[in-house]
Amino acid sequence: MADEHRSPLSGIHTLLSAIRYRYRLIIFVAVALLAAGVTYVMSMPDVYQSSTQILVNPQRVSDKYVNSIATMDASERLNTLSQQILSSSRLETIMDELHLFSNLREKVSRDELIARMRKNIGIELKHNSEGLSAFTLSYTGDSAQEVADVANRLAASFISWNLQDREQEAKGTTTFLANELATTKSQLDDLEEQLRSYKMKHLGQLPDQLDANMQTLSRLQVELQANTEAQSRLDREALLTSSLPDTSTTHAPATPSSIRQKLTADKNAAQADLVELHKHYTDSFPDVGRKEAEIRSLDAQIAALPSDPISSAATETVTANPRLQLIRRDRARLQEEQRKIQGSIGLYQSRIDSAPVREQEISQLLRDYGTARDHYRALLEKTYSAQMAAQLEQEQQGGNFTMLDKARVPEAPIGPKRIPLLLGAFFFAIAAGIGVALLAETLDNTVKSEAELRDCLPDIPLLGTTPGMQTVPIIRRGLPQSRFLLGGQ
Structure with a gap:
């Protein structure tokens, strides 16, 4: 019956009472967590990002004169090149050439380092009405010079592998057609010989x-x-x-x-x-x-x-x-x-x-x-068309990638965002302190109010309450300064 007559504000009153009663614990926990959070945020390394834009050039010679032998458009070719260049072997080569993650090589396996490097690489595509027009290649790391070097190295790899892939495709097509042409010519010669022999054998009867x-x-x-x-x-x-x-x-x-x-x-x-x-x-x-x-x-x-x-x-x-x-x-x-x-x-x-x-x-x-x-x-x-296309690719007149600007060394880091992190650490410390106080209040079995007493002894009537006994220091803090001075005399 006591719970039915309790006010809805009793829970808030209990919370405020617990905060007032255990404010020292709240302050201690909040200060400790805030100090740890500030220390962690301020010790976080700066994150830099460098990017370069690569333009997708169309074929410079008109298709009316030379047909391209490329079997994939720019988007598909970029996807294929990304799979090739972002493979473990390619990334491991770049990592060894630029000496990346030198401080982590003894602590972390090479597969984890390659996965971290792959995660730091970003590719953003830009399309127009005709398809893929350009793409942005970026790399994120904790060294300004390092991110610029890696971004330029990746861009150069994309360009060189695109040219190499197109040349290999052109040469492969030319070789295949040349073999087919030789086989067909042999068959044609055999048929010509059969036709000639037949005409000579049946001369006059044709x-x-x-x-x-x-x-x-x-x-x-x-x-x-x-x-x-x-x-x-x-x-x-x-x-x-x-x-x-x-x-x-x-x-x-x-x-x-x-x-x-x-x-x-x-x-x-x-x-x-x-x-x-x-x-x-x-x-x-x-x-x-x-x-x-x-x-x-x-x-x-x-x-x-x-x-x-x-x-x-x-x-x-x-x-x-x-x-x-x-x-x-x-x-x-x-x-x-x-x-x-x-x-x-x-x-x-x-x-x-x-x-x-x-x-x-x-x-x-x-x-x-x-x-x-x-x-x-x-x-x-x-x-003949394949040979011309192969010659076109060798002279780099076909559709290829061009780096507009090299990746520059960033002047300022892009992260971490310390002010939002510090504010988050502050509010987290306060919330954690209040949570610890509530936990301590929950675990404390002492009766601190009339309501708690009624909850503990619902069948026993309450006859009266005695005021809380205050210590001398508390009494002195509550008295005016002039009265305190008189009591001292």
Whole structure:
């Protein structure tokens, strides 16, 4: 029941009472912590920061003339370079070159030093409408000269590694294209040799020679017809000559032409008609078939004739006639020419017939050759472009990084912020002193007020209170100075 009648201000009154009662403890704890905080803040080393700005240059030569072979934009390249340069091996090299953390090398492992160095490096990117335009590289440390040296060393590493990376990329592309070009050229040479061998093997049967073969075949057919007609004329002339009496031989009887000569003349005429039909019709035409059957029938009739002694005598008579001898020589020559013409006609006819097959075979070779040739030309153009791009990178005319200003030695530290830290230490010391006083008050079991007594003995009625007894020094501090002086007398 006592807790229900307690005032809300009793807790604040208790707190103020504890502060008044233990103010010496509060002052002691606050002063001790404040002294320790001030000592720590003032002993903290100064922190310096030095930075440099690196400009991302676009390619100086227009893409219309030389295409860049860089596969990454500036942001991706910067990310890759950051991973390379901020690697443990690179940072360890810089740390050894500049003798960083010389006072901590015996106390801390190298991995921790590299992690601390990586943490002190800052990269801030700046973009425009076209992408990455520049970035700021900074380094933080406890030495002004050291932070400037490290920032400049890191900036130089970024620039040199960017150039080296682009040159290696250009050389790698050029080498790859050169190898591909050599392989493609070898394949192209093989296909050219195959195509040349095929053309030499099937010379005269190629599709592009079809028109020439057709013209030659027509010319040979005309020649065959003329030859057949010439033989027919010679046969008629031989018949007329053989029917006349021979003036040089009075005893040679004048015999008529034999059946063999007539059949031969009919065969020559039929062959002339067949040549004429071939000019206008194919072998499947009925007239062509009938004419060929007629020629075969005449050949069979000539072969079936028996030897004629009269014909032999006539032959001897013909041999004795000079005119007939000339006619026989001319006819033999025409027959030889006829065989040659017929052989040529058969050859060119076979070439014409095989043209579709040759066209199908050579089309595959030409298609493979054309594909290899186009690929070779494309690789050749790319190789020339890659060589120009590599030359451009070697002359540093491609897109690269440029340090605008070197990192300078900072004149003033950027930290620590001692005034805010001191204020924080002051308020922390006061709060800690009050906290210690409250803790001591909580741990103290003595009764210091009527409320505490009622809380300890809720069932026992309170009869009365006695005023607190004050010591002499406290009484004297409470009395006026004049009264104190009178009491001394």
